[in-house]
Amino acid sequence: MHLKTLTAALLFASLSSIAAASTPADARFQSIYQQEWKWRIAQRLADDEDQPKGRRAELPRVDAATQEARRRYWEDVLKRLDAIAPAALSKNERINYAVYRAQIQALYEAQRFREYEQPVNADSAFWTDITYAARRPFKSAQEYRDYILLLRDMPRYFREQLANMRAGLARGFTPPRVTLAGRDAPLATVAESRTPEDTIFYTPFRSMPANIPADEQARLRAEGAAAIRDAVQPAHAEVLAYVRSDYFPKARVPLAAESLPDGRAYYQSKIVEYTTTSLSADEIHAIGLAEMAKIRAEMLQTMAAAGFQGELPAFLAFLRSDPQFYAKTADELLKSAAWIAKKFDGKADQYFGYLPRRRFAIVPVPPDQAPYYTSARGGPGVYLVNTYNLPARALYSLPALTLHESAPGHAFQMPVALEQKGVPPFRRAYISAYGEGWALYSERLGTEMGIYETPYEMFGMLSYQAWRAARLVVDTGIHAKGWTREQAQAYMHDNTALSDHEIETEVDRYISWPGQALSYYLGEMAIMGARKKAEAALGSRFDIRAFHDTVLQLGSVPLPVLEARIDAFIAEGGKSPYPAP
Structure with a gap:
């Protein structure tokens, strides 16, 4: 099933006749996505909404065996989703289904093409992405202790990424060489810093919350500096040596995605x-x-x-x-x-x-x-x-x-x-x-x-x-x-x-x-097209605030879902999705 089959007629037709109550298909679908989301959290691929955002004491597993297990898992989720007829779902769950299936399809395709074997591009890399951990504010001593554990987990995480890069290089699945010049600079900044305190990873220790006693602050700073010196800097140095000696010089020369293994299908x-x-x-x-x-x-x-x-x-x-x-x-x-x-x-x-x-x-x-x-x-x-x-x-x-x-x-x-x-x-x-x-x-x-x-x-x-x-x-x-x-x-x-x-x-x-x-x-073309359609259909009843609220209330959705929602907005007379004040 493709997104284009999820037409406006399927998603939003006969709104007045669709009961708000859940259907048996809803329960099956909810069971799938609830189970998968819990698994995703356990895999460190998503945040638990019930826990402080980003508070983890370890980094995700990215080794080849784990990645293949994820591919198999998402492949099974797709099969289970395709056993559900979208028409049997209630209105809200039809929207959720369209969003969720597209999301799982993209996750599966990334695993199928082994994108994890190229964890670097001209825009970012795993060694720059990881700095998010140092840029967020910490509010308690426990959050600092978790952060220190995460820093000590970095050598394992970097080694797994290195193994993936070597596998990608062996089959020609790398960024083009010309785009990699200078992308080792963030690695060098950390690896070659004179002291742990000079690195970005020491940032949270420079200013600590007043609710942490001074003696504990001192202990945490010392432990953090030791983790950076003993784990973070050596991990960066190992990757830096590899990218300079092997990966960058041997990365592919052709630019086209279609030049990659199974490249035409990959680009599509x-x-x-x-x-x-x-x-x-x-x-x-x-x-x-x-x-x-x-x-x-x-x-x-x-x-x-x-x-x-x-x-x-x-x-x-x-x-x-x-x-x-x-x-x-x-x-x-x-x-x-x-x-x-x-x-x-x-x-x-x-x-x-x-x-x-x-x-x-x-x-x-x-x-x-x-x-x-x-x-x-x-x-x-x-x-x-x-x-x-x-x-x-x-x-x-x-x-x-x-x-x-x-x-x-x-x-x-x-x-x-x-x-x-x-x-x-x-x-x-x-x-x-x-x-x-x-x-x-x-x-x-x-x-x-x-x-x-x-x-x-x-x-x-x-x-x-x-x-x-x-x-x-x-x-x-x-x-x-x-x-x-x-x-x-x-x-x-x-x-x-x-x-x-x-x-x-x-x-x-x-x-x-x-x-x-x-x-x-x-x-942008999809949003502009939907707006023009609504303006033409609603005439003087068109309210730009109601239109914008309707678009934004959806959150991120596939474009066919957005277009179908605006068809419903028109059918409803252009009313705002929010109750009147």
């Missing part, structure tokens, strides 16, 4: 995972070219509004080089981002009925990651802004970037989803086509909200739209059509106002992370 599996559609690479490539042409026409109009005399390439060169468009200090960039975020706050209640309780901080990307990190990232509680290489961080793009990563984008959408009550825990997982589609839609929404105050800022938004449409062309070009790295960079350079540094880091990310870049624009 990533398309399905990241777009939640069955579109082919050729179809997506064509969509990208068509959308780029539309955006280019808008860019030319905006260039004229700015009063620029000349052709588009000259305008792009002007934007990339004129000092007026770039912050002179990191603080200036951060404060500009904060000002834009507050501009949204002043307009939020005009566009959203439900506002999340969770606030977010604006934080610079850590310096050890910044050279290879994207321009920004957002999520619950944080908007990370990259202050590295300021001449690559255009101020005219900052409004669109801020809307995407902070509010109403990721740092707004994710908390809304997390605050929904009575939702199964697997619904907290992130579906890229929905989440990135919403964030890109948020950039467009900024035009209605009056966030863009100059033609240059409007052009920055359009450049970002072109950036995401270009991803449809570049990702499929690289992975299915034989494009070179230089060809991909040239396409981005000619069609967006991104700096050369951003273009290089972005293209390397697409090369080493097949399919993920396809999420954004296809997701």
